[in-house]
Amino acid sequence: MSSIKQIPVITERKGNPLARVFDEFVRFCRSRSLFILHYCTGCGAIELPPAMTSRFDMERLGIQPMVSPRQADILLITGYVSIKTLKRVILTYEQMGSPKYVIGICSCTVNGGMYWQSYATAKKLDEYMPVDLYIAGCMPRPEAVLAGLQKLMDRIHSGEANSWEDYFRNYDYYLGNQQKLFGENWQTPTDIITEAKHYDLIDEGTFGKHTQLLEQHQKPLEALDMRLGHDLKEPTE
Amino acid sequence: MSQELTHWLDDLLEEIEGIKVRRKSGRRVRADVPADTLPALLELLQGRAGYIHLSAISCVDWIEEDEFELVYHVWSYESHSLVSAHIRIAREPGVYLSVYDLYQPAGFFERDIHEMYGIHFEGSPNMEKFILTEWDGPPPMRKEFDSEAYVNEHLSWQEYNPPWLQELIAEGGGVIIPPEEQRFSRKKD
Ligand code: SF4
Numbered sequence: 505m506s507s508i509k510q511i512p513v514i515t516e517r518k519g520n521p522l523a524r525v526f527d528e529f530v531r532f533c534r535s536r537s538l539f540i541l542h543y544c545t546g547c548g549a550i551e552l553p554p555a556m557t558s559r560f561d562m563e564r565l566g567i568q569p570m571v572s573p574r575q576a577d578i579l580l581i582t583g584y585v586s587i588k589t590l591k592r593v594i595l596t597y598e599q600m601g602s603p604k605y606v607i608g609i610c611s612c613t614v615n616g617g618m619y620w621q622s623y624a625t626a627k628k629l630d631e632y633m634p635v636d637l638y639i640a641g642c643m644p645r646p647e648a649v650l651a652g653l654q655k656l657m658d659r660i661h662s663g664e665a666n667s668w669e670d671y672f673r674n675y676d677y678y679l680g681n682q683q684k685l686f687g688e689n690w691q692t693p694t695d696i697i698t699e700a701k702h703y704d705l706i707d708e709g710t711f712g713k714h715t716q717l718l719e720q721h722q723k724p725l726e727a728l729d730m731r732l733g734h735d736l737k738e739p740t741e
Numbered sequence: 742m743s744q745e746l747t748h749w750l751d752d753l754l755e756e757i758e759g760i761k762v763r764r765k766s767g768r769r770v771r772a773d774v775p776a777d778t779l780p781a782l783l784e785l786l787q788g789r790a791g792y793i794h795l796s797a798i799s800c801v802d803w804i805e806e807d808e809f810e811l812v813y814h815v816w817s818y819e820s821h822s823l824v825s826a827h828i829r830i831a832r833e834p835g836v837y838l839s840v841y842d843l844y845q846p847a848g849f850f851e852r853d854i855h856e857m858y859g860i861h862f863e864g865s866p867n868m869e870k871f872i873l874t875e876w877d878g879p880p881p882m883r884k885e886f887d888s889e890a891y892v893n894e895h896l897s898w899q900e901y902n903p904p905w906l907q908e909l910i911a912e913g914g915g916v917i918i919p920p921e922e923q924r925f926s927r928k929k930d
Contacts, residue, residue: 588875615899621889623881624873627896685895 527663534577534603535660536566538653541576541600543593546583548610548643555646567653573599578656583643584612584625587685590632594682597633597671598694602703604668605636605656609649614638631681634667672700676712683714689721750820753790757782768822776828776837783813783826783843791819795844800854804884807832809860813840830860839865857882 542552555562556569570576573596585593597606608629611617616627629635636659639652659665671678675696683690697715700706754762754772760782761773774782786792792815801810806829813826830837839862840847851862852871859880861868870876879886 588873591875616896620898621892623878623886623888623891624876627892628899631897 531661531663535657538565538567538578538605538657538660539570539576540567540578540580541570541573541596542580542582543596544582545585545589545593546610546612548583548612551609551643551646551649552580552582555649560646560650562650562653565650565653565657573597574601576600577603578605578607580607580609581613581629583610584617584619585629586624587626588624590626591686594632595692595694598692598696602668603666605660605665606633606667607652607656608635608638609644609652611640611642614640617642626685632678632685634670634678636665636667669703669705672696672703672705672710673707674709675700676709676714679718680712680714683717688717691718691722693725695725750790750822753785754782756785770822770824771827772824773827776830779813779826779828780838780840780843783815783840786815786824786826787843790817792817792824794818795840795846795850796823798847798850798854800858800860800882802832802858802882802884803829804832809835809858811837811854811860815844835860836863837861838863841865856880859883 542549544552554560562568567578573579577600579593579597579600581593597604606629608614612619612625613629613635616622616625619625620627626632637652637656639648641648644652656665679690679696697706697710700710750770751762754760754770757772757774757778759775759778763771763773765771772782794816796814796816797812799812799814801812803810808829809832811828811830813828814823815826816823835858837860839851841851841862841864848866849871851865852867852869854860855862855865855868856871856873857880873881878891881888
């Protein structure tokens with residue numbers, strides 16, 4: 505038929521076109537300045553020093569290690585996650601500021617790896633927190649780690665990497681899995697539901713019977729005492 | 742020198758009743774003793790032969806024989822040799838004496854064995870939880886604990902060959918290497 509029909513029609517979003525340009529720009533910047541918090545849970549951590557230092561040098565991609573969860577963008581979980589560690593991983597994840605991304609390195613984070621029938625390690629990381637990307641291998645070489653990070657950069661740039669929103673939208677699911685493993689009294693010091701309201705990410709999956717259970721057990725969160733030194737007792741004088 | 746050492750160590754060990762000594766190699770000696778003479782043996786080794794370093798206590802669960810085996814590894818910095826003292830204790834009630842007064846590091850090993858096997862060491866300074874602080878199941882290294890059943894109950898399995906893996910394979914990634922591309926088969930021709 506006439507060639508006119510073959511011209512692709514692009515239906516664009518309505519709104520201020522400059523806003524889109526700005527969004528695009530923000531995503532570009534975000535994908536070029538990533539700070540990783542590497543939670544070195546298992547043996548896979550040993551591949552990170554070469555990936556970071558001069559041989560493979562991930563800094564040329566704009567990726568740098570960061571010291572605290574509050575300032576980090578990527579949570580890198582490098583290996584098997586024991587159930588005791590998983591609690592800490594979840595606490596760390598919840599304290600990171602959004603947008604945040606999780607990468608599971610090593611086969612152990614995918615399916616338990618060689619610890620498949622161990623009573624002490626979690627099998628599927630993505631049951632407890634949304635995972636953006638897995639890098640499988642026992643252990644993956646630095647090339648694979650870099651390829652994975654590049655893939656994450658592309659996905660952040662294109663706006664696909666938004667699984668952190670999933671934690672708020674489906675909080676009930678994640679909380680349910682956590683409660684199944686850690687017991688009904690499980691509570692983290694972060695108030696996810698208030699945060700979800702703040703980001704305007706309340707969805708059908710945010711509330712459910714697990715969040716109800718949490719509300720029953722929840723102790724009110726208190727501000728931590730600020731004091732110097734490690735002695736928690738009152739001074740005697 | 743090691744020949745000499747062998748002789749006087751053998752003579753020394755003969756002082757213990759019911760001991761069976763087997764020489765595993767030039768520097769390793771295995772001694773099987775009845776459970777109640779172990780403290781005497783360790784005292785002798787520490788006081789008169791220079792075995793001052795308790796490097797580990799290990800435990801084996803012989804469920805069919807209804808016994809636990811405890812192995813005390815002591816090392817001498819003078820003769821550079823290791824003596825492993827093996828004892829067997831009844832699985833029930835699973836109680837033994839602590840050797841903390843002879844070797845203080847034993848406190849840690851005994852605490853660890855208590856946690857993993859449920860053996861109680863009398864006179865050990867601390868029998869609290871050690872590593873599994875958040876575990877309230879049975880001692881997990883005992884043979885009757887079924888780890889796989891525990892996993893089935895509390896955790897869930899990853900699907901085998903899930904759809905996203907097939908997508909990865911289609912892109913040229915994934916974990917499946919066709920046999921003709923494996924290195925050893927390439928080597929043949
Ligand atoms: S996948 Fe292999 S290298 Fe990675 S944590 Fe598991 S056992 Fe260690």
